[in-house]
Amino acid sequence: MMWSWIPQNWSQIWHLTWENLKLGVLPALYGLIISLPLGVVAARWRWIYPPVLTVVNVLYAIPSLALFIALIPAFGLTDTTVIIALTVFSLCIILPNVPPSVRQAATAMGYGTLRRLVTVELPLAIPVIIAGLRVSVVSNISLASLGQLIGVSSLGYLFIDGLQRDFPTEIYVGLFFVIVLALVCDLILVAIRRVLTPWQPRRQRRLERRLPLRRVTA
Amino acid sequence: MSFFSWAWDWITESANWHGSGSIPQQILAHLGYSFLPLLIAALIAVPAGVVIGHTGRGAVFVVNVANAWRAIPTLGLLILLAVFLGFSFLTWLLPLVVLAIPPILVNAYEGIAGVDPDVKDAAKGMGMTPWQQVTRVEVPIALPLILVGLRTGAIFVVATATIAAYIGLGGLGRFIIDGLASNQYGPVAGGALLVVLLAVVVLALFALVSRLVVPAGLRGQAKLGRTE
Amino acid sequence: MITFEEVTKEYPDGTVAVDALNLEVPAGKTVVLVGPSGCGKTTTLRMVNRLVEPTRGRILLDGQDIREQNPARLRRGIGYVIQQTGLFPHRTVEDNIATVPVLSGWARGKARDRARELIDLVGLDPALARRYPYQLSGGQQQRVGVARALAADPPVLLMDEPFSAVDPVVRASLQDELISLQNTLQKTVVLVTHDIEEAIKVGDLVALYRPHGTIAQFDTPERLLGDPVDDYVAGFVGFDRGIRRLSFFPSAGLELSPAPVLSADATVAKAQATGEPWILVADDSGPRGWIQATRLGDHPGGTSLGGLTAEGVGHTFRAGIDSLRAALDAAVLSPSGQAVAVDDEGRVVGVATFDELRAAIQAADAADTAGISGAGRAREAVPADNSKKRPQAATPESSGSESSGSESSGSGSSGTESEGSEPSGARP
Numbered sequence: 001m002m003w004s005w006i007p008q009n010w011s012q013i014w015h016l017t018w019e020n021l022k023l024g025v026l027p028a029l030y031g032l033i034i035s036l037p038l039g040v041v042a043a044r045w046r047w048i049y050p051p052v053l054t055v056v057n058v059l060y061a062i063p064s065l066a067l068f069i070a071l072i073p074a075f076g077l078t079d080t081t082v083i084i085a086l087t088v089f090s091l092c093i094i095l096p097n098v099p100p101s102v103r104q105a106a107t108a109m110g111y112g113t114l115r116r117l118v119t120v121e122l123p124l125a126i127p128v129i130i131a132g133l134r135v136s137v138v139s140n141i142s143l144a145s146l147g148q149l150i151g152v153s154s155l156g157y158l159f160i161d162g163l164q165r166d167f168p169t170e171i172y173v174g175l176f177f178v179i180v181l182a183l184v185c186d187l188i189l190v191a192i193r194r195v196l197t198p199w200q201p202r203r204q205r206r207l208e209r210r211l212p213l214r215r216v217t218a
Numbered sequence: 219m220s221f222f223s224w225a226w227d228w229i230t231e232s233a234n235w236h237g238s239g240s241i242p243q244q245i246l247a248h249l250g251y252s253f254l255p256l257l258i259a260a261l262i263a264v265p266a267g268v269v270i271g272h273t274g275r276g277a278v279f280v281v282n283v284a285n286a287w288r289a290i291p292t293l294g295l296l297i298l299l300a301v302f303l304g305f306s307f308l309t310w311l312l313p314l315v316v317l318a319i320p321p322i323l324v325n326a327y328e329g330i331a332g333v334d335p336d337v338k339d340a341a342k343g344m345g346m347t348p349w350q351q352v353t354r355v356e357v358p359i360a361l362p363l364i365l366v367g368l369r370t371g372a373i374f375v376v377a378t379a380t381i382a383a384y385i386g387l388g389g390l391g392r393f394i395i396d397g398l399a400s401n402q403y404g405p406v407a408g409g410a411l412l413v414v415l416l417a418v419v420v421l422a423l424f425a426l427v428s429r430l431v432v433p434a435g436l437r438g439q440a441k442l443g444r445t446e
Numbered sequence: 447m448i449t450f451e452e453v454t455k456e457y458p459d460g461t462v463a464v465d466a467l468n469l470e471v472p473a474g475k476t477v478v479l480v481g482p483s484g485c486g487k488t489t490t491l492r493m494v495n496r497l498v499e500p501t502r503g504r505i506l507l508d509g510q511d512i513r514e515q516n517p518a519r520l521r522r523g524i525g526y527v528i529q530q531t532g533l534f535p536h537r538t539v540e541d542n543i544a545t546v547p548v549l550s551g552w553a554r555g556k557a558r559d560r561a562r563e564l565i566d567l568v569g570l571d572p573a574l575a576r577r578y579p580y581q582l583s584g585g586q587q588q589r590v591g592v593a594r595a596l597a598a599d600p601p602v603l604l605m606d607e608p609f610s611a612v613d614p615v616v617r618a619s620l621q622d623e624l625i626s627l628q629n630t631l632q633k634t635v636v637l638v639t640h641d642i643e644e645a646i647k648v649g650d651l652v653a654l655y656r657p658h659g660t661i662a663q664f665d666t667p668e669r670l671l672g673d674p675v676d677d678y679v680a681g682f683v684g685f686d687r688g689i690r691r692l693s694f695f696p697s698a699g700l701e702l703s704p705a706p707v708l709s710a711d712a713t714v715a716k717a718q719a720t721g722e723p724w725i726l727v728a729d730d731s732g733p734r735g736w737i738q739a740t741r742l743g744d745h746p747g748g749t750s751l752g753g754l755t756a757e758g759v760g761h762t763f764r765a766g767i768d769s770l771r772a773a774l775d776a777a778v779l780s781p782s783g784q785a786v787a788v789d790d791e792g793r794v795v796g797v798a799t800f801d802e803l804r805a806a807i808q809a810a811d812a813a814d815t816a817g818i819s820g821a822g823r824a825r826e827a828v829p830a831d832n833s834k835k836r837p838q839a840a841t842p843e844s845s846g847s848e849s850s851g852s853e854s855s856g857s858g859s860s861g862t863e864s865e866g867s868e869p870s871g872a873r874p
Contacts, residue, residue, distance in 0.1 A: 061417045063377035065394065066410035070221040072403070135288065142291040149293070149384065149398065159294045163385075168301050175294045182289035340532025343497055343604075344546055344594075345522030358536045433536035435578035 002169040013158075017177050019079070020154040023144035024185065027083050028136040031090025032129070038091075039098035053096060060092040064143050068150050082147040086140045093139075094132040099125045127200060130193040137189065138182045145178055155181075221407050228408035239392065245412065248389035251379040255314035256372050263319045263371075264364060267326025271360070272352050280327045287320035292378050300385040310382040317378065318371040325367025329360030361432050369424040373417050380413050390416070447473040447634065448494060448602065453503035455489050455659070463489040465659035467503070471651075473601075476628055476635040478645040481655025481682075487638045489659075491604055494636060495524045507602070522546055525595030525603040525633070529611050531587045533579040539590050540565070540575040546598040557597075564593035569623055585616035589623070596631075605637040609644065621648055642683055646671065646690070654679055668694040672814065692771035695810040700773060700803065702765060702787050702796025710734065710752030714745050724782035726759075727751050728794040733759045736782045757781040762788045765795045770810060774803055 006013070042049040067085040075081040101121050148156030158174030161167075194200070228234065234241050270276045295313050303309045333356050341355045357364070383391025393409030448471040455464040464486040471477045479487035492498040493505060496517045505512050512520055533542050543564055544557035552560070565572055568589040579587055588608060595603055609617045625648060628635065639645055645652045646667040653664045656678065663675045671691035674680040684690070706722040710729055717725045718739065725742075727734040735756025745754065760779030763772040765787035776785035777800060784797040798806075 058418065058421065061373050061421050062414050063373075063380055063410075063417055065377070065380060066414045066417075069394065069406055069410040070414075073219060073221050073224065138288045142289060145291040146293055146381070149381075149395075156291070156293055159291075159297045163297045163301065166301070168298075171294065171298050171301060175291065175298065178291045178294060179289050186285075186289075334530075334532070334535075336528060336530040336532040337534060338532075339497070340526065340528060341534070343495055343521055343526035343528070343532075345518045345520070345524075345549060347518045350518075350549065355534055355536075359534075435534075435536045435538070435580065 001172060002167075005169050006173060013173065013177065016153065016155045016157055017181060020141060020144050020156075020178065021181060021185075023079060023082055023086065023147065023152075023154055024137050024141035024181070027086035027140050028090045028094075028133055030083070030087040031094050031136060032133065034087070034091055035095040035098055038095060043100070056092045056095060059088060064089070065146055065149065068147060068152075072150065077151045079147070079152050081150070082144060082152045086143060089143075090136040090140065093136045094129065097128050097132040099128055101125070123197065126196050127193060130189055130196075134186050134189045137185050141182045141185065142178060145174070222411070224403050224407035225411040228404035229411065231404075234405075234408075239388075241408075241412070244388060244390050244392055245416070248376070248379055248391075248413075248416065251310070251314075251382070251387060251389050252372070252375045255311055255318055255379075256368075256375050258311075258315045259318035259371060259375075260322055260368060262315075263322035263367075264326050267323045267364075267367075268330050268352060268357060268360075270323075271327045271330025272348070272356060274331070277327070277331070280324055283320050284324045287317070290317070292317060293381055293384065296378075296382055296385050305386040309385060310379070310387045314375055314378055314382070318375050321370040321374060322364075322367040325363045325370070326360070329363030329367075330356050332363070333359045358433055359436065362428065362436060365424060365428050365432070369421070372420050372424070376413065376417050376420060380409075447471060447508055448636065449506040449509075450490070451504050451506065453490075453493065453500045453505060455486070455493065455498060456501040463659050464493070464500070467659070467661065469653060469661065469664065471634060471636055473508075473634050474632040475650040476624075476637060476648060477651045477653065478649035479636065479638045479653050479655065480640065480642055480645040482657055483640065485655035485657050486659035487653075487655050488606055491606055491636055491638045494602070494604055495521045495526060522550055522598065523600050523602070525598075525600045527588075527591050527595045527603070527605040527608045529607040531579075531591040533587055533590055533594070535579050538576050538578055539570075539582070542579065542590060543594045543597050545594060550598060560597060561593070564596055567596070567627070568593045584612045585620065588612060588616075588620060592624075592627075596633075601634055603633045603635045605635065607638055607640065610639065610641070617644075624648060654682060668814065672811075689771060689774070692774060692807065693769045695770040695807070695814075696766065697763060697768055697770050697773045697787075697806070698766045699809055700765075700770065700787075700798050700806040702798055703802070704796045706782075706784070706797055707794055708751060711750045713747060714742050714749045714751065714754075715747035717751060718742050718747070724784065725751065726782075726784075726786065726794065726797060727756055730793060732788060732792040733762065733786050733794050735759060736780065738782075759786055762786045762792075762794075764788055764790065770803070770807055773798060773806075777803060 038052075042052055064085065067088065068081055071081040071085055075084060099121075101124070144152075144154045145156030145159065147154050148160055155174050155178050158170045158177075162170030162174065229241070267280070270280055292313070295317070296310065299309045299313055303312075330352075337355065337359070338351065341351045346354065379387065379389050380391035380394065383389060383395040390409050390413050393405040393412075397403065397405035397409065448469075450467045450469040453464060453467040454462070456462050467490060469490075479490055481487050489498055493500050494507075494512070496512060499513075507520075534545070537545075540558050540561040543561035544552075544554070547557040547560055548554060562572065562575060565575055570586060570589050570593070574582065574586065579590070582590065588611075591608065595605075609620050612620065621644060624635075637645075637648065642654075645654075649667055651664065652667055652670055654662045654670065656662045662682075663670060663679050665673075668691060670679065670683055671687040671694075674683055674687070680687070705720055706724055707726045707728050708717055708720070710727055712727075717737070723739050725737045725739060727737060734752075735758060737751065737754055737756050741754075758781070760781070761776055763776045763785060767790075773785045773787070777783060777798065780786065782797075784799050785803070786797055787795045789795050
């Protein structure tokens with residue numbers, strides 16, 4: 001383990017971490033932004049929901065690397081490809097977890113219900129939604145490293161370069177930063193949840209029942 | 219050209235179906251590389267999850283395992299092991315088993331722990347021994363979730379075995395990795411499509427098994443706890 | 447028969463759920479444990495089948511300390527019914543019922559036959575045998591729960607708030623089923639409830655708990671109503687206990703007068719001649735209605751009573767069979783203030799005024815205090831058209847007595863339970 005390598009290459013490490021972070025967070029946000037209206041639509045036209053869920057289940061089973069590859073002809077070997085793929089997966093995680101009450105409240109028309117939606121239903125839905133975001137962000141961060149295989153810049157570069165140069169230090173650093181990055185994002189999201197929902201107890205147990213445990217890699 | 223046309227052209231190219239490293243060979247290899255780790259992981263994780271769910275001891279451990287697991291990048295782990303153990307059998311088997319355990323473990327645990335406490339109380343109060351409570355009542359009721367865990371694990375393993383090609387493993391990932399290295403999109407797309415098809419087949423297989431194995435009385439209320 | 451000797455349950459955090467309990471549950475009787483939430487009644491119940499182990503004291507089942515038996519084997523010999531039924535969702539109704547027999551080694555075919563017998567016994571439609579619990583209503587599920595508990599014909603039945611989760615109509619019907627089952631089967635039943643009415647209706651003996659694990663009074667329901675040991679018991683039992691107590695007194699001794707009863711073709715003149723303030727018009731099929739004497743004057747003496755409009759009768763009571771409470775209720779609802787007594791076929795036997803009722807009540811009271819009230823206690827379901835006859839009960843014990851174990855058990859250790867952990871807090 002060559003410790004001195006770290007400060008020497010700090011700017012590169014930092015750059016890769018930043019890229020990885022973007023690839024982790026942005027898709028989750030996009031997924032959230034799409035899930036909410038999609039959930040409302042599904043509440044309005046009830047019959048849509050079951051087929052949508054089935055599609056979501058099948059999409060979620062697609063190995064990540066395969067989805068990256070499938071998007072290459074359309075979006076090239078760029079981070080857009082990775083972001084879109086990860087957004088799809090984030091959607092799969094978040095959409096089923098938009099609580100029915102939010103969806104239903106949104107379908108009723110009228111100013112009164114809009115207000116209720118914003119002031120009551122959404123705040124109540126925050127814990128579940130944030131739980132979904134956490135799973136999504138953490139998975140994305142780790143999956144983003146896979147994007148390196150198709151040339152998209154992320155901490156995965158350190159793995160591959162470390163292997164090619166037979167230089168374990170680089171690999172350790174890569175692993176460390178990915179894990180720490182995921183942990184930090186997770187904690188930040190928990191903090192956000194506590195700030196937004198002061199009425200909730202500090203520890204949330206059994207909340208993540210309905211969430212997929214992890215995005216399958218590859 | 220689109221992804222599908224690239225893939226289709228390559229798959230239908232008959233040369234790819236003959237010789238060493240052919241499509242059928244790699245499909246079979248991939249199945250083998252997926253099935254073995256899954257089996258081992260299931261043999262470890264299902265009993266562990268059942269025991270933890272029944273006794274309640276070690277539940278905290280299970281929750282933490284689930285959280286930690288998400289953050290580990292598989293590619294990095296595979297590469298790390300390759301550096302230390304060389305490119306051997308264990309190098310891919312070990313991480314695949316270890317990484318397949320959490321979804322199976324967590325779902326088995328949740329399945330058992332989620333059994334209605336009144337049902338558990340009745341089973342105990344009627345005179346079932348702990349073994350009987352677990353085998354005759356808790357596991358059958360937890361079966362849907364246990365199957366979900368196994369399904370998740372299976373798809374995960376199929377996907378990860380694909381990446382393991384990067385550290386030298388055979389299977390469908392071979393087409394992808396080699397194709398990327400030689401800038402040939404044909405095998406890359408073809409390999410990817412085959413992997414997706416394999417994953418979908420696994421999904422369908424589990425749906426079928428679930429229909430056959432899960433007791434009829436549970437289907438009426440099986441809509442709860444659909445993780446993933 | 448179940449004996450509790452100085453049984454105490456104390457939790458590590460200091461909560462005492464059951465405090466030095468001494469109780470004897472006679473064989474073949476229904477004993478109801480009733481009290482406020484958290485009083486220890488459920489804990490007491492669960493100590494009988496060792497789901498909870500006492501901290502001190504011991505429990506004897508037919509003379510044998512239950513700790514000497516393997517817990518699983520002990521439980522197979524005790525029927526257990528809980529509030530939320532705990533039916534196995536993955537098994538059919540008949541397989542649910544067949545559980546304990548199969549556990550005890552019966553062949554599945556034989557067990558299923560037995561299950562079908564029980565389905566019949568608890569009043570369920572045989573077509574439900576192959577259904578799954580989620581397809582049944584709450585009342586049906588609870589019946590399955592009872593059938594399941596009775597499958598292996600255990601001598602003892604433990605019931606933990608079995609009827610609390612269903613609506614009142616279903617509850618009343620289930621309670622009646624239990625009473626009638628007990629008449630046939632005569633199991634030793636221990637039932638926990640928070641509903642004093644249920645306790646009084648269903649129990650041969652009732653143990654009323656104070657809030658913290660001791661028993662205030664252990665007595666027959668009649669004694670509980672008639673002779674509460676202190677204000678706490680009186681308050682718990684309810685303010686109209688005087689009237690409710692009358693359910694336990696048969697109307698056998700009630701004097702009936704046939705004087706105001708006339709047939710439809712009797713004349714107004716004849717009615718006026720009786721001197722009664724109210725006339726009851728009756729025929730072979732039953733009472734037709736009351737006519738107030740002051741209205742008779744509006745009609746010529748020769749009019750037959752059948753032609754006049756009469757006021758409704760309210761309801762009637764069966765002479766000698768229904769209780770004094772039914773008779774009193776009939777009197778209260780009657781426009782004339784007199785209760786109409788009918789026989790088994792519904793024909794009017796006579797009427798009773800409030801005076802006669804009062805006399806009968808006082809007589810019954812006196813007899814009861816003198817301890818002679820054993821004669822055919824009438825137990826009625828509400829409303830009073832169906833009284834449940836009980837086999838001759840043993841003379842009730844004097845109020846407040848509980849059979850006390852004279853020797854306290856030597857080792858007060860909690861007896862290690864080999865399986866699972868107990869709930870960490872006191873349960874009601």
